Amino acid sequence: xxxxxxxxxxxxxxxxxxxxLILVLVFFYWPTSQALYWAFTLEQPxxxxxxxxxxxxxxxxxxxRDYWTTVVRSxxxxxxxxxxxxxxxxxxxxxxxxxLKGTKLFQSxxxxxxxxxxxxxxxxxxxxxAPESGLVGSINHIWPGIWDPATNGMHALxxxxxxxxxxxxxxxxxxxxxxxxxxxxxxxxxxxxxxxxPFRRLLDLQLPLxxxxxxxxxxxxxxxxxxxxxxxxxxxxxxxxFDSTEVMVYKIYFDGFKGLDYSGAAAQSIxxxxxxxxxxxxxxxxVERRVHYH
Amino acid sequence: MIERSPVFDAITYIGMLIGAVLVVxxxxxxxxxxxxxxxxxxxxxxxxxxxxxxxxxxQAAWSRGDLGPKLLNSLIxxxxxxxxxxxxxxxxxxxxxxxxxxxxMICFWLIFITLMLPLEVRIVPTYSIAANALLPxxxxxxxxxxxxxxxxxxxxxxxxxxxLLNSYTGLILPLVATAxxxxxYRQFFMTIPDELVEASKMDGSGPLEFFWDVLLPLSRTxxxxxxxxxxxxxxxxxxxxxxxTTDRQNFGTVVMQLKALIPSMNGTPDWNVTMAGALxxxxxxLLIVAFMQRWFVRGLISRDK
Numbered sequence: 001x002x003x004x005x006x007x008x009x010x011x012x013x014x015x016x017x018x019x020x021l022i023l024v025l026v027f028f029y030w031p032t033s034q035a036l037y038w039a040f041t042l043e044q045p046x047x048x049x050x051x052x053x054x055x056x057x058x059x060x061x062x063x064x065r066d067y068w069t070t071v072v073r074s075x076x077x078x079x080x081x082x083x084x085x086x087x088x089x090x091x092x093x094x095x096x097x098x099x100l101k102g103t104k105l106f107q108s109x110x111x112x113x114x115x116x117x118x119x120x121x122x123x124x125x126x127x128x129x130a131p132e133s134g135l136v137g138s139i140n141h142i143w144p145g146i147w148d149p150a151t152n153g154m155h156a157l158x159x160x161x162x163x164x165x166x167x168x169x170x171x172x173x174x175x176x177x178x179x180x181x182x183x184x185x186x187x188x189x190x191x192x193x194x195x196x197x198p199f200r201r202l203l204d205l206q207l208p209l210x211x212x213x214x215x216x217x218x219x220x221x222x223x224x225x226x227x228x229x230x231x232x233x234x235x236x237x238x239x240x241x242f243d244s245t246e247v248m249v250y251k252i253y254f255d256g257f258k259g260l261d262y263s264g265a266a267a268q269s270i271x272x273x274x275x276x277x278x279x280x281x282x283x284x285x286x287v288e289r290r291v292h293y294h
Numbered sequence: 295m296i297e298r299s300p301v302f303d304a305i306t307y308i309g310m311l312i313g314a315v316l317v318v319x320x321x322x323x324x325x326x327x328x329x330x331x332x333x334x335x336x337x338x339x340x341x342x343x344x345x346x347x348x349x350x351x352x353q354a355a356w357s358r359g360d361l362g363p364k365l366l367n368s369l370i371x372x373x374x375x376x377x378x379x380x381x382x383x384x385x386x387x388x389x390x391x392x393x394x395x396x397x398x399m400i401c402f403w404l405i406f407i408t409l410m411l412p413l414e415v416r417i418v419p420t421y422s423i424a425a426n427a428l429l430p431x432x433x434x435x436x437x438x439x440x441x442x443x444x445x446x447x448x449x450x451x452x453x454x455x456x457x458l459l460n461s462y463t464g465l466i467l468p469l470v471a472t473a474x475x476x477x478x479y480r481q482f483f484m485t486i487p488d489e490l491v492e493a494s495k496m497d498g499s500g501p502l503e504f505f506w507d508v509l510l511p512l513s514r515t516x517x518x519x520x521x522x523x524x525x526x527x528x529x530x531x532x533x534x535x536x537x538x539t540t541d542r543q544n545f546g547t548v549v550m551q552l553k554a555l556i557p558s559m560n561g562t563p564d565w566n567v568t569m570a571g572a573l574x575x576x577x578x579x580l581l582i583v584a585f586m587q588r589w590f591v592r593g594l595i596s597r598d599k
Contacts, residue, residue: 006394007491007501016389017401020382023471028408030430031419038419092313095306106310108587109317115583116576117530119552123572124320126556127327127565134340135323141338169317174591198302227414231532235553249414256418257537265418272415280410 032273038266050263057267066243067251067268074226074247077161082221084165086214089172094202096173097180107177114170118228122235125163149237153244156237160245163232164225172217179213180206212286219283223276248272321576328352328570335566347566354564355571359551360543365574367462368529368548374466375528376521383475383520384513388505390476391483392491402480409473414533421537424464428454460541469528475520482516483509515589522590526579548575 039057041050061067089110096107113121131137131148139147149155183206191201207214230249233239239246239254246254252272256265322342327335329348334341355361390402413420423429432454435441445451458464486509494504510517532549539545555571557563583590 007392008394009501010395012501013389013393013395013398016385016393020386020405020471020476021401023382023467024405024408024473026423026427026430027420027468027471028411028416029404031416031423032411034422035416035419088313088316091309095309095313098306100303100306103310106314108584109314111583111587111591112317112321112580115526115579117532117549117552117579119532119549120530120572120576121320123552123556123568124324127569128320128323130565132338132563133336133565134338138339166316166320178591223412227412230414231549234532234536235556249417252418253533257421262418262422269416269418273411276412276415277410 035266035269035273038263039270042263053263057263058271061264061267061271069243070246070248070251073157073244077157077164077229077247078222078225080161081164081168081225082218084161085168085221086172086176086217088165089169090176090214092169093173093176093180094206096177110173111170113167114174116167118164118167118231119235121163121167122160122232125159125166126236129159129162149241151241153241156241156245160229160232160236163236164229167228167232168221168224172221175213175217176210179210183209215286216283219279222279226272226276324569324572324576327565327568328573330566332562332564332566335569336563348570351566351570352574354567355555355574358567359548359555359571360546361548361551361571361574363544364546364548364551365578367465367545368578370462371465371469371531371535371547372525372529374462375469376524378466378470379475379524380517380520382470383479384505384510384517387476387479387483388501388509391480391486392501392504405473405476407473408471409477413468413472417533417537420468420534424458424468424538426454427456427458427464427467458538460539460545462545464538465535465545465547466528468534469531475524478516478520479513482513486512515592518586518589519592522582522586525582529579551575 038050040052040054042053042057092106092110096103096110127133128135129137129147129149131140131150136147147155149159187205187209188201191205196204226247226249229247230253233245233247233250237245239250248268249272252265252268255261255268259265325348326342326344327340328351329344329346330341330351331345331347334345334347386401386405390398390405426432432441432452435452435454441452458467490508491504494508499507530549531547535547535550539547539550542550552572552575555568557565557568
């Protein structure tokens with residue numbers, strides 16, 4: 001739709017935009033280009049500025065086995081977190097979508113995790129999963145040493161993943177429910193008349209119809225697993241035991257701020273940025289295609 | 295509703311109940327553990343019913359985590375980000391939607407692209423800017439030769455410096471510099487019918503009056519949604535405050551204190567105090583989400599569709 005009633009003014013729009021543009025320049029474009037600069041240069045050990053090293057920083061991280069372990073781990077983390085969180089949220093949303101009596105109460109509870117800071121949930125889950133405390137740790141009293149996230153890397157990773165998946169339930173639920181409620185009732189009724197059972201209808205009718213939302217959520221969850229994991233890991237495991245919960249963002253933080261290897265961290269940042277941009281791009285393409293259906 | 299069979303309804307209720315338990319358990323555990331004594335919280339298996347030590351644990355956590363001043367800091371940051379974002383977002387979206395100027399779409403994309411890269415992803419370079427937020431302008435002046443020119447004329451050497459470390463501006467500004475709000479407002483402004491602009495023009499009011507008298511009152515729902523989203527997300531920030539506040543004593547936020555509340559490896563495992571502290575830290579955003587639910591759900595969804 002073309003808008004006709006525009007205001008014309010040479011100065012005013014720029015004044016209105018100036019604060020936002022300046023902030024975006026200072027805190028987005030400048031730092032991002034700075035990262036590019038660092039990624040292709042190396043700081044001289046004796047000072048005196050950076051020297052151009054081409055792709056050396058990238059080759060450095062790509063040759064590092066630890067880096068690839070971190071990448072694979074991040075991928076695993078992202079997929080399991082996303083799968084778990086979205087599945088639970090979709091099931092809850094499809095229950096709530098039946099709008100039985102008293103559903104409103106459940107609906108408002110399911111949104112709660114959205115409000116919680118990742119590190120706060122991390123603290124709660126760390127206690128829940130602590131091997132010495134009386135919740136999950138209770139099984140250690142029956143089978144001693146069967147659960148120990150403090151020394152077993154897989155346990156630790158699992159603990160962080162479960163917590164992250166829990167955190168995502170609220171957000172995913174909100175979107176799934178909104179998408180489900182936008183499906184006209186008549187479609188479900190027609191399906192039922194044709195003899196499709198509820199679970200069949202969820203798979204064959206509702207799921208394809210909410211596919212755009214599901215895809216949007218998929219991307220958002222994967223991005224969130226890259227970005228929000230820092231607070232969780234820092235509070236729950238410090239990346240340990242033996243780096244077994246170190247994901248990409250945590251490694252960037254660790255190499256950059258603890259190891260003071262800005263060039264290496266910048267190169268890692270660029271890789272992560274490209275990954276996130278790629279995902280966002282895929283999502284836009286999808287949304288564009290979706291327009292043709294309607 | 296189709297299939298009103300009692301069996302299927304029962305399945306639905308059971309499913310919803312399991313879901314509710316799943317969601318509530320961490321909150322419940324936090325509350326239960328936060329209300330028990332050290333001895334009770336160390337029991338294996340733990341008693342899943344609250345005890346009566348909540349108040350003393352809250353007090354212990356309050357003083358151990360220095361939560362009073364930290365809560366105030368968090369509040370300042372969250373309100374600052376919320377107000378800043380709403381102001382900037384509404385103004386820039388207004389300029390992009392209602393003004394006809396050549397660079398309109400370029401400006402939109404310049405702002406919109408920032409949605410792609412969350413702060414955590416570009417944390418290293420963003421941190422570097424915090425030491426001197428005016429560096430970009432200095433470089434621009436230097437490369438244009440203006441610094442040298444001014445120095446030659448007035449013998450004043452321009453060196454712009456604005457350190458953001460350990461300051462509220464440093465905590466707030468980078469969080470304001472994203473497109474979330476701008477996008478939300480743009481979506482809303484696009485739905486305003488042209489007739490409204492025409493009518494306002496006919497009444498003889500200029501663009502700013504139109505913005506203030508017509509658009510802002512109309513966008514109240516949007517504003518509430520955005521406010522909720524921004525308040526929650528800025529209250530829950532962790533990595534950025536961690537980096538930018540070396541002076542934790544005065545500028546630390548409350549979420550950063552969580553780690554300090556966790557019992558140390560070889561110390562007393564007083565998880566009851568930790569959980570009481572976590573309860574205090576969780577509560578403000580939880581209350582806001584619970585009360586503002588209707589508004590912010592709408593905002594979240596309209597943002598991305």
